[in-house]
Amino acid sequence: MATSEAAATETPGERGTVWVENDVQRLWVPHRMAYVADHHQPDHTDCPFCAAPSHDDKESLIVARGKTSYVILNLFPYNSGHMLVCPYRHVAQYDDATPEEIAEIGLLTQIAMRAARTTLKCDGFNIGMNQGEVAGAGIAAHLHQHIVPRWTSDSNFFPIIGRTKAMPQLLGEVRDLIAATWADPPDTGN
């Protein structure tokens, strides 16, 4: 929920809180409780990021595969085209990854940005890793880098919801679009 909407439905200072206006946009994502509610962290036997590469790319929403790492669409996206770059190995921390994995995660991130810019016409990105449950990682046990495309108009809550509603259909379409552009994205001048 965007801050502006919260302000419209809640009286400042309700529940004894101190109301401090700021420009932080808050997006509530209750579906993520499926990941975090019981605080279960998978080992390599029940980890979705370990399992995904053993399935067909289309079925598992894998966009591209490298030697040590791969790129997959997030099943619970913050925004259209939300990708995750994961090592194949079940390691949790960035400093557990090998130099080869670090290099390829970086390279795949660059290619994913170019492919998303070309196919989705996004204006910017949020890129980063949450390390540990306490830092917001849903599946903290398996390292993954988020690549979240951003559009100028998406800072409002409702366009995000508008996109999210159609996700079950669009996830496959977005995967196909990005995967098709992956190997040779046109020069976008960036």
Ligand SMILES: [Zn+2]
């Ligand atoms: Zn894993």
